Amino acid sequence: MRYNFRDIEKKWETYWQEYPEPTELAHKIGKKYYCLDMFPYPSGDGIHIGHWRAYVLADIYTRIKWLEGYHILHPMGWDAFGLPAENYAIKHGVPPQVSTAKNIANFKRQMKHIAAIWDWSKEINTTDPEYYKWTQWIFLKMFEVGLAYEAEVPINWCPSCLTGLANEEVVQGKCERCGTSVEQKELRQWMLKITEYANKLLEDLDKLNWPEKIKLMQRNWIGRSEGAQIIFKTTDIKTDKSIDLPIYTTRPDTIFGVTFIALSPLHPLVNKIVPEDRKEVVDNYCKLVKATLAFGRVPGDEKEKTGVFSGAYVLNPANDEYIPIYLSAYVLADYGTGMIMGVPAHDERDFEFALKFKLRRTQVIYCPDVKVDSQDNVNKPYMDDGPLVNSGQFNGLDAKTEGAKQIVDYLVKKGVAKCMVQYRMRDWVFSRQRYWGEPIPLVHCKKCGVVPIPEDQLPVELPVIKKYQPTGTGESPLATVYDWVNTSCPKCGGQAKRETNTMPQWAGSSWYFLRYPNPHLSDKPWDMKDMNYWLPVDLYIGGIEHAILHLLYARFYVKFLYDQGYLPFDEPFMRLFNQGMVLKYSEKSGQVEKMSKSKSNVVSPDKIVDTYGADVLRMYVMFMGPPELDCEWQDNGLEGIRRFIDKLWNYLTNAQNLVPKTAVEEAEVTKRVNRFVYDFQNRLEHMKPNTAISVMMELLNDLLSKDMQISCKSFEKIVVSLSVLAPHIASELLEKVLHKKLRECRWPVWDTVLLEEEKVTIVVQVNGKVRANLVARKGKEQPDIELDARALIGKWLADKEIVKVIFVQDKLINFVIE
Known part of the structure; x- marks a missing residue:
């Protein structure tokens, strides 16, 4: 019988919307866990398969900590200012305020299917004046100490986006956003003196649990x-x-x-x-x-x-x-x-x-x-x-x-x-000659020079204008909004003009992780109690493309705020994981490439959810391969996951596969489920969800082939393990069979005594002579045993040709050599 994903997924998504999962369970252990996804640009038609891969991965590790009893923070928001959102608005001929709001609504609709335990009460939007008030405040703090300064400098100019770009936004001489060749243009710019922190940014990489590739990229970019x-x-x-x-x-x-x-x-x-x-x-x-x-x-x-x-x-x-x-x-x-x-x-x-x-x-x-x-x-x-x-x-x-x-x-x-x-790194070109960004909170007064807007007058709100397209003149469209530009000097009261350049898209994302613990504060950007409790972020998941952009800028912001006494830590993300891209064959190019509309190789998550269900898609994007590597999308892979879910559903909902209440589960079954829990969690611990799914498939094959009956305790261990991968079906199984909610369960633990009982001693021979004894897990296959045995008896095999290997499972392995 096929699992009815449509009704069940709709049921649980409605339930979770009405009764969100709590951030801390009854069996709390008094520890926190802050897992963060890189929040998206709401600048396209919706989330893509790459988003799913990253978000499901983050959700798996959040759910594990949640079930272990940690107090979790897993928020979500929108990186909505900047070039991606503005270019989308220009392309579709609508104001960015309208297109951004529409895109966010669509993104949220799609993200509901992922069923991640995001805390939507913490949602932030970088275009919200109550948020960017504090983005402006941070800039003013940098201005106060001379880290923000104005200069006439030759900058990278994108003739397509019609704005200046930071060096980090130029890849092989081309604009990182649109791919147009970049020119040099001398313009008045606001700069951030990131070079002041070059040595700290370099030296402190050693204390981060980040991929070596990312750390090397940052070291090379800083270039000491x-x-x-x-x-x-x-x-x-x-x-x-x-x-x-x-x-x-x-x-x-x-x-x-x-x-x-x-x-x-x-x-x-x-x-x-x-x-x-x-x-x-x-x-x-x-x-x-x-x-x-x-x-x-x-x-x-x-x-x-x-x-x-x-x-x-x-x-x-x-x-x-x-x-x-x-x-x-x-x-x-x-x-x-x-x-x-x-x-x-x-x-x-x-x-x-x-x-x-x-x-x-x-x-x-x-x-x-x-x-x-x-x-x-x-x-x-x-x-x-x-x-x-x-x-x-x-x-x-x-x-x-x-x-x-x-x-x-x-x-x-x-x-x-x-x-x-x-240092190779140069100061950060911070201003943009575009409309859709945070206004820089400064005025130019002929008498007083550059004057900061007082903090009690923040935010300087972005005015709504009709002509928001870039001018290409070296000035922002805001320069023509005379009612907004012409103002009074906060210092002398005389005539002054507002700064018309805006901040880059990186301004809001360089500190957003600090706002999440309490995003509704109105009198300060964050509470120091929250900073001491929640920060730094325990696990940060996102793409490698941000290595020398967002990840470097966020570290710079945090180090500055730490030095000024506003934060109790000097690094934002203690552990970083970069997921690989999802690739697909393109008939246009005849190659396996990154998904894009121009190559006609885009896969729509909405269609897959409608055809196969969200849990199938969640599991497939994890099963495709090691999550840190790029992987190729294969449509037939979805069928394989669907068949597995159908088999698992049929086995677990069949009452004959459950041990009667009056009986006891067989020892062999208890050991097999215990082994599964150990192997499954071991693979997840090493960031290998793809092989964790294989472990679950192997368990189901054993349960079916050996007609095993499982107890309610084993049932719960299997289903709670499944819940981090496929929360809809797991929630339904728990309710249907055990009459429990997932929030009432704990993350399974394995029995080390049972694992020890599984071990056997295997005799290792060379030409029939005993050369060693190998202690191994019962049922371990020949390739693994052979590898372990070779390590033990290497000196007898050195420079010898192995003619044959005789293997008797759990008892003997004999290497026949000439």
Whole structure:
């Protein structure tokens, strides 16, 4: 008989809506557990299969802790400001307030089917003025201490989204949201000085239980390096005064091999050093670079190097030689000091540049494999260590160790160098030239300058306007809302203008996890008691795409708030888990790819829920493969899960499969269910729900094939275990057979004594001779026993060919060798 999922799922979803599961059960143990899903952008037609995979995974671990007696916090909300929501509104020709509200309603309708024990009384929405009042408050706290500052800077500009982007929002030179190639544009921007926290952000990664891949991505993005800043001197062509060119290098040991200096074409010193006779050619090159620039790079960075001689020279402080200054696009304006010392003999890019412009390639680290011609030019670059040569008094020293140290000491004493730590990460471009975002709570007064809005006047609400589309002028659409823009200065009372740039979509999500414990507070963003009790988050689940965006920004916010005394902890998420993407074959491309409408390979969760039921979909998205890996969607996989649920329902609702009240469950059955509980929970503990489902399938096969009758106690253990995967059917089974609600149950525990009784001693032989005894679980299959046995008798099998393996389950394994 087929399980009637439609009626049963509708029944329980209605029940849970009317009687939500409590956050703490009667058998409470006095501990808390805060499990958090990354809240969604309500910017599409609805949630997709990827959402289901993440949300079901988080729900499994919340439910386990809940049944164990933990006080749980599992909230949900909406990351509703920013580009995703605004672009959706523009595409559909409706105001973002309308489209966002409509999308949220649809998302909630769909999410009801997931049956996660979200506490909807904690729901937040980043576009709610009562929420973004505190987003603005945090910004003002940063402004007070100088972490928020205004600057005219070259930024990444998306010509499609018509707004500036943070470096973290640019992937391989393209906008992270729309994929358009990014340009450079100089604009007035509000910046957050995240670089002030670079070292803390880097060092504290070690104390987090995060995937190593994510930690490595953040380490690389922060990009800490140790080196020296060395001063090269040139002349200002207008004043004839000396100009310092400070260059940061991690290889001070190669300074005697510097044969040119290269500046970014965007460097502000260019106009000061280029003589009149080189001005036209240099200007033309700089215009070319600016026209083709994408994320600080041009095509020449990847293949052929481009550049132009500036006409100026600089003095090498190590050997007092004059060397030429070039401008080249492979030098990034926003990295280091925007200039590099060219060492062609020991850097691959410098070598390519020197070849093209016929510059000297002087060897200063010896390598026998490198050939040097009659002009002392090397035939290839050498980047490893070795003894210094052509380096004056430092010849013979090991380059990267003692050589580097003594050269830096020498230059420091000359007053032309200092040791320095540098970071690749740059300050966060925080303002956006868009409408749909939190207004920045500042005004510009001619008399007082930039003035913060007083806290008692927050929030500065986003006005409702008709023309919300981006202008492309470098200003937000808010700039034309004169009634809103023109205001009075909070400081002097004179005329002032509001800041018209808005905050990025990351502003609200950088602290939302702090608001969840008490989202209805009106006089403060959070309560310190809640922070001490609930935070940090115990388990955070979401996609890897946020590694250097949200996850980095949230850590920065928390560290700032901790330093200011507003929080009792300095890391937001102690454990992080990244689920993989769900892929599907696309007939258009002929490849297995990420689901998207353009590839016609999208699977609708609504249709699956209607055809198979929510529990089947919950179990299938967990059964597809290890949750941390990308996996391929297969429609026939749903059928397999449905057949399993039908078989399980039929077995558990058949009274003949239950031990009569007057009888006792057979010992073999008790041990089998006990083994199931142990194996099932062990797999879940190691974040392997896919194999946990396999364990449940194996149990059902044994129960059916051996005509096992189970007691009510075993029934409850099986069904409560099932409930974390398929709560609808589990709730129905508990009520139908045991007349209990899930909230009255406990998470099953296994009996260690019974597990010990299951163990057997297996004789391990080689050519019939006993070589070891192996203690193993009763019923363990040959492949597993063979693996364990090989580890015990490796020395007798070394360099031998195994002709045959004789296996007698639970008794003997014999390796026959030649």
